[in-house]
Amino acid sequence: MIELNKLIINNPAEQNLNFNKPSNDKKVYIETYGCQMNFSDTEIVLSVLSQFGYNETSEINDSDVILVNTCAIRDNAEQRVYKRLDDLKKFKKTNPNLIIGILGCMAERLRSDLLEKRKMVDLIVGPDEYRKVPHLIESAMESGEKGIAVKLSKVETYDDIVPVRKEGISAWLTIIRGCDKFCTFCVVPFTRGRERSRNFKNIVDEAKMLRDSGVRDITLLGQNVNSYDYENTDFPDLLKMVAKAVPDVRIRYSTSHPYDCDTKLLETMAEYDNICNYLHLPVQSGSDRILKLMNRLYSVEHYMKVMQKAKDLMPGIGLSTDIISCFPSETEEEHKMTVDLIKQVRYDGAYTFIYSPRENTKAYRMPDRLSDEVKKERMDELIYVQREISSEIHRALIGKEMEVLIESVSKKSDEQFMGRTDCNKSVILPKEVTFVNENGELIKKHECKIGDKVKVKIVKANSATLFSEHILN
Ligand code: SAH
Ligand code: SF4
Ligand code: F3S
Secondary structure (H helix, E strand, O other): OEOHHHHOOOOHHHHHHHHOOOOOOOEEEEEEOOOHHHHHHHHHHHHHHHHOOOEEOOOHHHOOEEEEEEOOOOHHHHHHHHHHHHHHHHHHHHOOOOEEEEEEHHHHHHHHHHHHHOOOOOEEEOOOOHHHHHHHHHHHHHHOOOEEEOOOOOOOOOOOOOOOOOOOOEEEEEOEEOOOOOOOOOOHHHHHOOOEEOOHHHHHHHHHHHHHOOOOEEEEEOOOHHHOEEOOEEHHHHHHHHHHHOOOOEEEEEOOOHHHOOHHHHHHHHHOOOEOOEEEOOOEOOOHHHHHHOOOOOOHHHHHHHHHHHHHHOOOOEEEEEEEEOOOOOOHHHHHHHHHHHHHHOOOEEEEEEOOOOOOOHHHHOOOOOOHHHHHHHHHHHHHHHHHHHHHHHHOOOOOEEEEEEEEEOOOOOOEEEEEEOOOOEEEEEOEEEEEOOOOOEEEEEEOOOOOEEEEEEEEEOOOEEEEEEEEO
16 A cells, blocks of 8 residues: 555645544545546545545555546547446445545536436546545545536636655656647647646656656657746746756657647757657648648648658657547548658557547537448558658667666566657667677676666667667667
8 A cells, every 4th residue: 555645746735634644544546547637636636535545556456445536538438437437336335334436527518417427436526626526425425425526617726736646767747737729620729628738846846856766767748748838938938947957857748739739849859858758749630621620720831841840850759649539520631641640750650549439529510431341441541651660760760879868667678668659659678788889898787776867789679679788888
């Protein structure tokens, strides 16, 4: 069991709160689905709960409260959660006092529907009401009262709450909540509400605190970080402030919108060594007509100019994107335009999704007449083309030297580490490595540790990962 208050980083305001913390022996198990923002929100919920003495447990059988932080972005994301809720029924049977709560974007979208149809759900809390979670748990425990808190806020940024982060050298740092872009396919503006930025002073302080606690890799988060605006400080200004405040920490961000990803941002990235040369810029489609229907606010020409500028300013930059295939009325020719765009940009990686109609969005009312067969064919083609490009790019890196920040033990083997390059390539390297000198002679064995930055030679590659055996002096 993890005692949450022990994980809270040194912050005088937090310490005072902890000092007055009511005692509580209740254990919370929390499961998270969806994007990085949701994972970051889970850390906020854990922090709020810790103020009321709750402890996190990784043992679901041992918990008094199970919380599921949900995602509503596509139908399959919701189906996964529904399936999981069915699994959770059995825990309620063996422990009738167990409290089950739904948090996050599905909570916002489905509200009372969830309470009525899923009788075992005790509370439903949307992304802007997490301060209420402890009170709602308490009411459910004491009087069996079902709780629902799904109001969206124009001001809530949880600015005063220090998230309870898991151990490790990487951390998320939310800088802006909500989204005002209203892409016609997307539920996020409905599930997370209007855009609001956090105070840059607190962001910079949090970055320094993270650095002091051993974090070496910070990702600034927002659905659209380019919209960051706090007292006339824009996103490039903020990025610069953070980069300067923690020069020994890698800074990355997610996600950027092509409409307002400007030269100032790219120049800032190029100027600071500790800002990663990596840009995830979702294009969604290679057709101007489809982009217009999506309300993406940019043209293919504009997007390509941004990409070219990024390549010119940062040679070797890592590039990735999101693509929605089979948006309503997409023709075969328009699909081919997306394929061509992938070939032209030559992304390092792409996340491809089949369009999923979401209730209440504008695109929901657009006729979606493509057969499942066509959808699968188009999706397969996108995946195939991108995989070939990723493999080619990776194969060309064999024999090259790259700097890697060691982030964790490899998921596949305890004997290996996983690290990332500045341009976001995952590299697998052995824990115990042989040093070689310039002549290629083995000079000693060395055990690396998480958080080390090492120079490696790439010896093998596939479309997703690079592999290295040696560390170079
Ligand atoms: N805020 C980010 C993306 C958030 S959602 C941005 O604007 O780039 C992540 C990705 O999910 C989107 O980029 C899009 O490619 C995909 N997505 C969102 N809604 C979808 C839907 N209804 N169907 C299929 N994919 C969707
Ligand atoms: Fe959704 Fe568009 Fe906002 Fe991204 S920018 S979260 S895709 S509405
Ligand atoms: Fe999903 Fe909500 Fe993120 S819908 S993608 S968890 S903002």
